[in-house]
Amino acid sequence: MNELNESAKLKRATYHLYTFLVSKMISSLGANVYAFGMSLFILSITGSALSFAANLIFSIVPRTILSPIAGIIVDRFPRKAIVLIGQAGTVLTISGLLIYSLIFGLSIPAIYVTTVFYSICSTFTGIAFTASIANLVDEERLQKAMSFNQLSLSIAGIGGPIVGGMLFGLLPIELFLVINIVAYGTAFFLESTMNFKLYSKDQEQPREQKEESMIGSFKEGFAYLKTKQVIANLLWVLLLLNMFFTAVNVGISFILVEKLKMDYTLIGFVEAGAAIGMLVFSIYFAARSNVKYPLLFSKRSILGMSILVSAISIPLLIAFSSGVNFVYFFIVMFLFGSLGVLTNTPIGVLLQKEVDENYRGRIFGILEMMAMGMMPLGSLIFGILYDLVPAEYILIISSITLIIIVLVFLRRSVLEIAHPELKAKRMEKLKTLEAVK
Known part of the structure; x- marks a missing residue:
């Protein structure tokens, strides 16, 4: 049965x-x-x-x-x-x-x-x-x-x-x-x-309806985050990433139109490159086996995206022909879309698994608030900066900042909390090295 x-x-x-x-x-x-x-x-x-x-x-x-x-x-x-x-x-x-x-x-x-x-x-x-x-x-x-x-x-x-x-x-x-x-x-x-x-863990025992205010429930969500270091660090990373990646959202059009004078038709194709990258790698993820270490996988993808931010500045430092600029930026945007999927999919899986069912709404609500709140703020900040500071400096500094954010918040100790197998592997390697010595 x-x-x-x-x-x-x-x-x-x-x-x-x-x-x-x-x-x-x-x-x-x-x-x-x-x-x-x-x-x-x-x-x-x-x-x-x-x-x-x-x-x-x-x-x-x-x-x-x-x-x-x-x-x-x-x-x-x-x-x-x-x-x-x-x-x-x-x-x-x-x-x-x-x-x-x-x-x-x-x-x-x-x-x-x-x-x-x-x-x-x-x-x-x-x-x-x-x-x-x-x-x-x-x-x-x-x-x-x-x-x-x-x-x-x-x-x-x-x-x-x-x-x-x-x-x-x-x-x-x-x-x-x-x-x-x-x-x-x-x-x-x-x-x-x-x-x-269908796969609810509390379908036989309905959620307890607590008599508490909205603010109390919201505070309980943040208190829950304090008990989940990996999720808390991940939310901080996503918050800061949303802000600094606005440098790309604001800057790409500014650079293509104002700095490189690219044809508007070609700009449309360049911006479509990100959606095409998303499409290709979404199909890839749907077909491949599950990622073994989602947080480690996403960390590497975010680092790749962070490096790409500085890569956008290369045509501003080295003069290319209009044709080369088009191909270069199309590839960059394709990679951005691809790495976005390689980042978001494992993170989404990790959050679905690690966040308790009774807190998922609040955690995803907090995540949504952070993501949406950073967009207008980042657009305002970088919109002003691009008028005052050379675009290549903004992109390079943003790239370095993003790399530092990832290395600090997703450091090895955090990865090992999310994936204890990584710590076991590291300890095994150390023992092997000691034995060799």
Whole structure:
């Protein structure tokens, strides 16, 4: 009976794995298509970069503020319900914009309001879904699930602007919104068929509902982090990486446009290189066996990305032809996308395994808050710096700083806590060397 039950669970987990891929791909592609289409609409109506930037702010600020709150709620209430409510909220939000546009005509304030509610819904859905991955599939296929997550993001990154541009150019804006509503409705249906407690460790004993305030629950999440040195160090690394890698996000366009005067068409291909790298290595991770030492693997990938930051400065120090510059930067961005997957997938697997189920929502909420909070701050800091300091100096200093951050926070002692086998191997080598001497 137990074997039959386990077999049934494995079949269900396989269903979850591919349903997760399709659902995530639809949601991610829909988000990118909507964001790109609305960006084009705002620019076509106003011609203002400020109006475009305001829409971006209305997207980032709610996620930054609400991520820790969403994490607390995800740890308190059924995650499937939160995912479905969030998806339903997204459908209703875009439907509201559609109805408004049919009655009054589409306006910029209406888009801003929609962006805020859209961001709120996606924050709750995203954190609840991420916190549930280890409950949807067995441990052996966690890496494949995280790879599928990266795969959906990379396909959305490549296809979103293409599909969004085509739909916006060929269809009325109302029909554009209808297509988005249908996409999110499909994702809602797929997610409603999934068992979010399939591999839950407390499915027979429901989570204890503690009578405590939101602040108390948030503090409990930080107190939990203090007991998990590896996770705490990893969160610090991710926080600082998000800030310093903004030097690349801000700097790459500045360098290509202002310093190297590259053609805009070629710049589009260069920036697509990162999404292509993500796609290729997401497929690679989905097919390969599980990484034995995830944190060590990610450390090496982050160091590779840190070195690439300084590599961006080479064409500023050595004059290349325009053709060589294009090929060089395409390869650099391809490597950035590839190393991003090689970093994020093992880290995602590690967090799913190491964070207790009852704390996953809060930990992923804190992580989301840190990541989103660093983006505008880093953009502001590096935006000012690029106007005052030569770009090559900023990139080289950022690269050195990133390497130091990784070597300090992911030092050998931390790696050995995450992977005790590494310490055993090191001790065995020392004994062998002593024996040889």
